[in-house]
Amino acid sequence: MALAITNEEAQKLLGMEDCIVALELAYKELGEGVAVNRPRTDIHVSTSVPQQTFRFKTMEGVIPGLGVTALRVNSDIVSWPVIDGKQRQIKVMSAPGQTQCAFIILFKNDTGEPLAIIQDSYIQRMRVGASNGLAAKYLAREDARTVGLIGSGWQAGAQLMACAAVRGIKSVKVYSQNSQHCTEFAREMGNLLGVEILPVGSGEEAMRGVDIVV
Numbered sequence: 001m002a003l004a005i006t007n008e009e010a011q012k013l014l015g016m017e018d019c020i021v022a023l024e025l026a027y028k029e030l031g032e033g034v035a036v037n038r039p040r041t042d043i044h045v046s047t048s049v050p051q052q053t054f055r056f057k058t059m060e061g062v063i064p065g066l067g068v069t070a071l072r073v074n075s076d077i078v079s080w081p082v083i084d085g086k087q088r089q090i091k092v093m094s095a096p097g098q099t100q101c102a103f104i105i106l107f108k109n110d111t112g113e114p115l116a117i118i119q120d121s122y123i124q125r126m127r128v129g130a131s132n133g134l135a136a137k138y139l140a141r142e143d144a145r146t147v148g149l150i151g152s153g154w155q156a157g158a159q160l161m162a163c164a165a166v167r168g169i170k171s172v173k174v175y176s177q178n179s180q181h182c183t184e185f186a187r188e189m190g191n192l193l194g195v196e197i198l199p200v201g202s203g204e205e206a207m208r209g210v211d212i213v214v
Helices: 007-013 016-031 121-139 156-166 179-193 203-207
Strands: 003-005 036-046 052-063 068-079 101-108 114-119 146-150 171-175 196-199
Touching: 003 007, 007 114, 007 121, 016 052, 016 121, 016 156, 101 121, 114 121, 121 156, 146 156, 146 203, 156 179, 171 179, 171 203, 179 196
Parallel strands: 003 114, 146 171, 171 196
Antiparallel strands: 036 052, 052 068, 068 101, 101 114
16 A cells, blocks of 8 residues: 655655765666656646636656656646746645645556655755755865855755755855845754854855855
């Protein structure tokens, strides 16, 4: 019987180091022509609420080295408001409990059986971070110790976790348009990673004099 794994359970099971190892194999097999993936497909339809659309998103991939195939499904309500003169995409949490409706269905290649249905919020954050962690592993100098980070949103924390997993990061400068959120992010992630994180006033300042820019 397939397991049902929540975001909270996935957080206990999947650390950044393990995520990087799995992704490295996936990218290696993809480069060798062994792994297979389908680029995502988005379907948009209007809803009863003006300026909002329903977006159904799917993608899948096969990693023979791990013996699994994964189907990812996102069911989102999205809008594109203009904030501070710039149009942004915003996910509207309309589902009960204001939760994100996203899942990964995992299958076993040898038998075709479903192995798990996994909530996708935590895993997708770690996957994005780990992908850039791999980039830092192969492109950054071995003695890289400082990071300049642009943005302090949901994905930003995983980016720092990934950099710290592949390099001995000692300090970070972070810039965000939301200065209050930037300060809170710096405090939270600094405590989590045990590194100095300094909020700064511009993207240029964040990038100046650092070893890795994210």
